[in-house]
Amino acid sequence: MYLRKTAALLTSVLMLTALTACGSSGDKNGGKDGEYVLKIGEAQGALCHAPLQVAMENGYLDEAGIKWERVDFGKGDIQAALGAGTIDCGFGLVGKFVQPIDNGLNMVVTAGMHTGCTKLLVKSDSGIKTLDDLKGKKIGVSSLAGSECVTAKRALHEAGFDISAESKDVEFLVFGVTDQPQALQNGAVDAICTPDPVATQAEKEFGLDVLLDTAVTEPYASEYCCVTFVSKELAEQHPDVAAKFTDACLKASAWVAEHPDETAKLQVEKEYVSGDPAANAEILKSYQFIPSVKGGQEALTNVSRDLKTIGMLQDSTDPDELATRSFKKFEGVPDSYKTEDGKLVAVE
Structure with missing residues (x-):
């Protein structure tokens, strides 16, 4: 396996150094696809990144003939890393990518990987039983620009809330992901x-x-939450590498669907996530790992339209045009894969 773990310290100084010293992703290794070393960004603790982790660990990238290295971020900003050229591609929640793309991030989405993975939770004795009961309340999120905040805003807007920054309908407060449960318990x-x-x-x-669970609450349960992405430079200058990366992740997602227990065990053993593999496997089983290129494009379009409606995109932005220019379908990559008789079969 061609694998070299690298620790990426995502400070502005180092990212500026990476950008100025290395140039764009298209400059590395003479611009030849066969020589190019793909820099794959990965955040620690991301259970739902299972397809990307399996693609790396189970050999799907190697089988495609890609030379690659994994760039670990801990809790770093993967969008900033992409913009700085520290990474070429990765995996994440589509909701957190749309606004940065609108602001100029050099990213294109390439496929949807699965549904689910976000919940809106309240204490059982809070008296809050529906979204309507959140009027005037405070909601903890990891980032005001993060996918969880975007999901909550989309749902609350649909429920009739004014979620503008000036509104008093609801207030969003930032806490680290692992600190949020205690913040809720402490009031x-x-x-x-x-x-x-x-x-x-x-x-x-x-x-x-649970007030909202994107694995079961419609319309989110039918919408891909996590997607694969590549930089615009990679898509334009190394399209074959970008296509092979996308294809490998599609295959890996289909494998996860059939092997959630093995996936959860692999994630813990390889230190992608912590916790009990059996418990993590039950969470994975609640998602729909039915990868789809078309599904990724549809999710990007849906989120873009909603963010435009609730005022999170620029006034001049056409959400459909944004979704069109920030999605890439590669020739030779099928829409999906499924397992038949123990083998992965392409689905067009």
Whole structure:
């Protein structure tokens, strides 16, 4: 396996150095696809990144003939790393990418990987039973620009809330993901919108009520939350590498669907996530790992339209045009894969 773990310290100084010293992703290794070393960004603790982790660990990238290295971020800003050229590609929640793309981030989405992975939780004795009951309340999120905040804003807007910064309908407060359950217990917030595995772990440990679960609550349950992405430079200058990366992740997602227990065990053994593999496997089983290129494009379009409606995009932005220019379908990559008789079969 061609694998070299690198630690990326995402300070502005180092990212500026990477950008000025290395140039764009297209400049590395003479511009030849066969020589190019793909820099794959990965954040620690991301249970739902299972397809990307499996693509790296189970050999799907190697089988495609890609030379690659994994760039670990801990809790770093993957969008900033992409913009600085520290990475070429990665995996993440589509909700947190749309606004940065609108502001000029050099990213294109390439496929949808799965549904689910975010929950809006309240204490069982809070008296809050529906989204309407959150009027005037405080919600804890990891970032005001993060996907969890975007999900909450989309749902609350649909429920009739004014979620503009000037509104008093609801207030969003920032806490680290692992700090959110305690903030809820201490009364610092009235609800938290947070990703798995923290969401499900907190739900069980504290007996929390679920107001929204993107794995089961429509329309989010039918919408891909996590997607693969590549830089515009990679898509334009090394399209074959970008296509092979996308294809490998599609295959890996289909494999995860059939092997959630093995996936959860691999994630813990390879130190991508912590926790009990059996418990993590149950969370993975609640998602729909049915990868789809078309599904990724549809999710990008849906989120872009919603963010335009609720005022999170620039006034001049056409959401459909944004979704069109920030999505890339590569020739030779099928829409999906499924398992038949123990083998992965392409689905067009």
